[in-house]
Amino acid sequence: MTMIDEDPLRTVLARAADEFPVTDGAADRIAAAASTGDPKTGSVPSIVPRGRWGRVALVAAVVVVAAGGVTLLDGTPGPSPEHRIVAGPSTPATGTSGAVPSTTAPPGSNAPLVTPGTAGTATSSAGAGQPSNGATSAPPSSGQNGTATLPAPLPTGIVGQPTKVVTTGSIDLALGHDPLEPAVTRLTAIATGAGGYVAKSALQVGPSTGTVPSSGTLVLQVPQAAFDSVLTQVRSIGTVTSMTSTSTDVTGQYVDLQARIDALQASRQQYLTILSKATSIGDILSVQNQLDTIQSQIEELQGQLNLLDSQTTYATLTVSLSQSGHRPPPPAATPSGLGRAWHQSVSGFTSGVEWLVRIAGRTLFVLLCLAVFAVVGRWAWRAWRRQML
């Protein structure tokens, strides 16, 4: 490939450049202009430290900030009011919780959630004071206990109406090899102590040999304000294997029902006025027919309102109890030191792989963000420096 030689090129370039005459006094004008201005020490602030270690420290700081941000975002509870905790049979479970005081369920439960029994199914409708037979009791009337068990006033909504919230929850408890009856008795005591009652219970009691596990379900109605404390007490009875809590704001629905009832009552009042002035049989029958229709609508809406009142006054907590059917097998013979070491080694390796898989997604996301940040930052930095110079 032909290329022009270097020495002749130097010669002709120097000669061509020498043909451009230098203006007299141009350098002096620059010197004079330069003497009037101060150096812009602050105009080119160096946000990137000089030196390799300084830049490494900057990158490390960016990594820490990005990872912290991702962790914070990951740990922020979502807007849904529902909180769920599920614990596996032998794995510690963690979850996010806003209303539930603790977020960790203790491990170690190996009892099935519900095991159908073959004998002794008992469902009864006895009072709340007889929980051992399974109970369904009526709600206590207001002020019956005479203790401060009334729900605390809820915050006022934007329409001037106290906020109406329907809270429901469910919790699964594993009792291990403990008997079912004491747990049922304690649950009943917790509900009544909080000003609530046992709305429904269904127990399946296995034979006394213990080969078939017992299980049962209790539905507790407790005042809204006492829901959290009841939940805490219930959790202490056994091992939590699953827990769900849901809160639904029904204030809008409540206000709507009230408004419709008020409107219908106003209409009824007008029809009553018309009825008092009616003279003919036909008019009276016609107005009466309208009044009957309106009255039935009012009663239907009032029923819905009462239901909402009941649901918002009392929270519903469904407790499932389960008992282990078999004693745990006796522990195997203690392995030798080498066997134990091998077992720990395998377990550690598995845990390491699990940890790697668990953090891989988040790490990739952080690295992707950092790569984009680095490319854009580098481009902007170079463009800015070029523009400044």
Place this chain on the structure above:
Amino acid sequence: MRAPEGVTGVGGKGTQEDIEVWLAEGYVTSFRTACLILGNRADAEEAVQEAFLRAWRFRTSLAPGSDVRPWLYRVVVNTCNSKLRSEIPHRDRRAGDGDLDRLAASGDDPAHVDQSGDVVRALQSLAVHLRVVIVLRYYADLSEREIATAIGRRPGTVKSRLHEARRQLALHPALRSLDEQAGHTDSEVAE
């Protein structure tokens, strides 16, 4: 002048004497470098004035003890690029040809003047990034590493651009017989 003496002052606060030293050692070469890049004397004068003032204002960004020369050429080259991008394209491009015409009409040796005009036209036919490296290397006499610093690219990029620029210049009709003319000039100088 083959190579500038080099503005080897150090970055720092600077005094009036320092800027005068910069100008005394580097103004003429910087100005003619800008002339070869822009092909226009008035634009080159503006560019170099602006470049020196910028460099003087931001002299504190230089690390103490570093060589000013490649950094100063970087400022000059960037100022020229800025003019080529933003100002000169919107102007009548015949202004540059006017300078070349004046070169031809000056009272120097007609052979040299004709050749100089051809050289400047050949340079203007190159792409800007090639023109810059060829002028910095063979007029300002910067090393490839210094050119890399001046244009903010890698030395390998500089080398490939120089290669391409020399190849294109060799194909230019005005410089095709440059070796013979250079030989003729050398004999004249010997006489």
